[in-house]
Amino acid sequence: MDRTLRQSLWLRLRERARCSVAGLRRRLKLGAGDWDASPSAGIEQRRYQSYAEYVALQRAKLNMLRPAWLKNYDQRYHAALQERLCGHQLVAPGASVLCLAARIGTEVRAFLDTGCFAVGIDLNPGAENRYVVTGDFHGLQYPNHCVDVVFTNSLDRALDLPRLLLEIQRVLKPGGLLVLEIAAGEADGRSAGFYEATRWDSVQDILALFLEQHFTVEVRQPFRTPWPGEHVVLRASALPAATAECPGARSG
Numbered sequence: 001m002d003r004t005l006r007q008s009l010w011l012r013l014r015e016r017a018r019c020s021v022a023g024l025r026r027r028l029k030l031g032a033g034d035w036d037a038s039p040s041a042g043i044e045q046r047r048y049q050s051y052a053e054y055v056a057l058q059r060a061k062l063n064m065l066r067p068a069w070l071k072n073y074d075q076r077y078h079a080a081l082q083e084r085l086c087g088h089q090l091v092a093p094g095a096s097v098l099c100l101a102a103r104i105g106t107e108v109r110a111f112l113d114t115g116c117f118a119v120g121i122d123l124n125p126g127a128e129n130r131y132v133v134t135g136d137f138h139g140l141q142y143p144n145h146c147v148d149v150v151f152t153n154s155l156d157r158a159l160d161l162p163r164l165l166l167e168i169q170r171v172l173k174p175g176g177l178l179v180l181e182i183a184a185g186e187a188d189g190r191s192a193g194f195y196e197a198t199r200w201d202s203v204q205d206i207l208a209l210f211l212e213q214h215f216t217v218e219v220r221q222p223f224r225t226p227w228p229g230e231h232v233v234l235r236a237s238a239l240p241a242a243t244a245e246c247p248g249a250r251s252g
């Protein structure tokens with residue numbers, strides 16, 4: 001396909017996505033009062049009219065991104081994450097890794113390139129994605145205690161953070177690793193954008209949630225690429241987490 005045709009196709013796609021996002025934005029009536037306090041200190045949740053509305057909004061984002069921006073992000077983030085993983089070497093070659101909200105698979109490739117078996121899930125992995133399958137991190141399609149490592153840098157996209165935490169505990173093997181890249185909080189100068197469903201004051205507010213659930217910290221390391229935040233490696237308790245709230249069970 002020649003360049004002009006490709007560009008015009010992308011512009012039409014983006015326009016279509018922009019119209020649907022604009023419609024959603026009107027329906028959501030996004031404004032000052034659309035965040036609810038959550039039961040956890042320092043964490044707030046965006047209000048949506050329905051779960052379907054939240055999903056539609058999250059799914060729309062990929063089509064809004066310029067291909068050149070995405071390519072540049074992909075290259076920079078792949079290199080930066082791989083360097084962080086190689087730095088601490090806590091994730092051993094051969095480990096099985098599930099990457100949550102992995103979009104086109106940037107982080108999946110970083111884990112593959114460190115010798116792991118890795119796969120991602122995302123509400124919208126785009127077309128013909130070799131690295132990421134369709135899935136919702138609030139209800140994963142995988143069985144209990146089946147992976148050595150879970151990774152995500154998208155906690156801010158969770159509509160229900162406690163539910164996501166339960167799903168992570170459910171699929172992680174006892175003693176497994178949870179690798180999080182957590183964006184800096186509002187107290188550190190970051191403000192939530194249009195697509196964020198959860199926002200927090202500080203990284204510590206998010207970490208507190210995981211530490212209450214018997215995770216222990218192995219590494220905490222600040223970074224600047226692709227955005228200011230902290231790379232955190234947590235280890236799950238060696239005893240299997242109770243799965244009563246998510247009985248046995250994969251969804252879908």
Ligand SMILES: C[S@@+](CC[C@H](N)C(=O)[O-])C[C@H]1O[C@@H](n2cnc3c(N)ncnc32)[C@H](O)[C@@H]1O
Pocket residue numbers: 058059061077100101102103104105106107121122123124135136137138153154157158159
């Ligand atoms: C900021 S992007 C990050 C993508 C990827 N981790 C990266 O760094 O390239 C957030 C991603 O979260 C996905 N997402 C949002 N809510 C989700 C959910 N409930 N389950 C799975 N993916 C979700 C979106 O589709 C989007 O691809």
